[in-house]
Amino acid sequence: MEQELISKKDLLEQMDISYGQLYRWKRKRLIPEEWFIRKSTFTGQETFFPKPLIIARIGHILQFKDDLSLDELAGTLSPLQTDIRIGAEELRMRGLVSEQMILRHAGLALDSGQLPFDQAFYLYVAEHMSQLLRGEITEQETGALVRLLRGQLPKLEGKLCELVALRTESGSSMVLHTGGGRLYADERTTIAASIHLDEAIEAFKKKLYAY
Amino acid sequence: MMEQPNRGRANIVGNGSVGGGAYTSVRIVGEGEVLGALGCDTFTCTGNCTVFGPVRAGLFKQRGDVTVKGEWSGGHLKTLGQLTIEGSVRAAKLDIVGQLTAREFVETDNLKLQGAIEVNGLVNADQADIRLYGPSRVNEIGGGRIHVRLSRLTAMKEWLKPRHSTELSAALIEGDDIHLEHTRADIVRGNRIHIGAGCVIGRVEYSQSLHVARSAKIGEEVQL
Known part of the structure; x- marks a missing residue:
């Protein structure tokens, strides 16, 4: 799906910022490398940005840059970029999250057809998990999984984290596991699937920003 | 670490x-x-x-x-x-x-260089002050204030015996304040631009001011 792009020139003019600021923010990793999209135009190479993302991000930076140092600001942005909002339609078009998942589990996070980045990521993980389990996961279990991610992941920010699905005869349950060690289950329990969340977030970003 | x-x-x-x-x-x-x-x-x-x-x-x-x-x-x-x-x-x-x-790439708040530089990626600096002693090549320079000059010694040598080997070549130079001498670039974009002696620039895009020395060659000038 084509995403709307904005050229660097237009961006500077529209947001009233200078080249120096833009390059400084790039240096401080406030603007991700993958948003700098090079394209040939008739005047030579130009840099373009995904318009909704960059405008939201620069708005966020401009709003907070007087109160926080750039390094602190960088800390508030990564890795879950909560200032960014993603259209539910886009998630669906890119095959990241199914319509059903959004309808049933987005809940209050969905605001005028858009989801914050972190919430969209939770749904993506849930979708991915249900694919790994080949759909052998009930509605209630999916709901519990989304609630688990919402409740725990913000607190674990920055830690390596693995999501593990355990299955017993009575059903399955989800466990978040930090530290990277192995899990040992008793004979009535099987480890049905696992997702490394740091890999998942990279995959999510890659698919989301791909053109 | x-x-x-x-x-x-x-x-x-x-x-x-x-x-x-x-x-x-x-x-x-x-x-x-x-x-x-x-x-x-x-x-x-x-x-x-x-x-x-x-x-x-x-x-x-x-x-x-x-x-x-x-x-x-x-x-x-x-x-x-x-x-x-x-x-x-x-x-x-x-x-x-x-x-x-x-x-x-090279990323820094403050770059001060006397000599020669060779960088395959972007040089991203808030302040870049480059005094050339020898042939230099970078892919791109971006930042706030970018000054490229010949060092005094090289300028003197160049005056006695012009050889034009000491110059900086770049694909793109972008900044707010740009002052260039002896630079070859495809595109220069900025707010206030001074193109000095010995420059060969394909296209200059500026928003506020542009000064061009007589010995500089510019393909196209565009005010935005």
Whole structure:
């Protein structure tokens, strides 16, 4: 799906910022490398940005840059970029999250057809998990999984984290596991699937920003 | 770099090598090798040194010839001589007299260079002050204030016997304040631009002001 792009020139003019600021923010990793999209135009190479993302991000930076140092600001942005909002339609078009998942589990996070980045990521993980389990996961279990991610992941920010699905005869349950060690289950329990969340977030970003 | 409780000092006088790791200080006089990733508060080298891995240093002072087989990141990098980095450079401040070669990008708040520079990627600096002593090549320069001039000595030599070999070539130069001399670039974009003697520029895009020296050649001028 084509995403709307904005050229660097237009961006500077529209947001009233200078080249120096833009390059400084790039240096401080406030603007991700993958948003700098090079394209040939008739005047030579130009840099373009995904318009909704960059405008939201620069708005966020401009709003907070007087109160926080750039390094602190960088800390508030990564890795879950909560200032960014993603259209539910886009998630669906890119095959990241199914319509059903959004309808049933987005809940209050969905605001005028858009989801914050972190919430969209939770749904993506849930979708991915249900694919790994080949759909052998009930509605209630999916709901519990989304609630688990919402409740725990913000607190674990920055830690390596693995999501593990355990299955017993009575059903399955989800466990978040930090530290990277192995899990040992008793004979009535099987480890049905696992997702490394740091890999998942990279995959999510890659698919989301791909053109 | 892993944080280690007791970090030592390493000294090499003469010929020698140390293993990689975390140190408070590394001092090399003569010829040395660091055999792996290096993290230290201060690094001083007078002579030759090769680091076989990435470097993270608070202060890195060097006279002579240093090669880093990996990326360099840290605070203040001070060079008199030749520095080759087979990766990227991320520093708060770069003070270089001599030659800087980097295989990837260079990012710094303040770049001061007298000599020659060769960078395959983007040079991203808030303030870039480059005085050319020899042929230089970068892919892109971006930042706030960008000044490129000939060094006084080279300017004098050029005046006595023009050879035009000392120049900077770049694909793109973008900044708020740009002052260029003896630069070959495809595109220059900025707010206030001064194109000085000996420049050959394909296209200049400016928003506030543009001054062009008589001996400069510009393909196209566009005011935005």
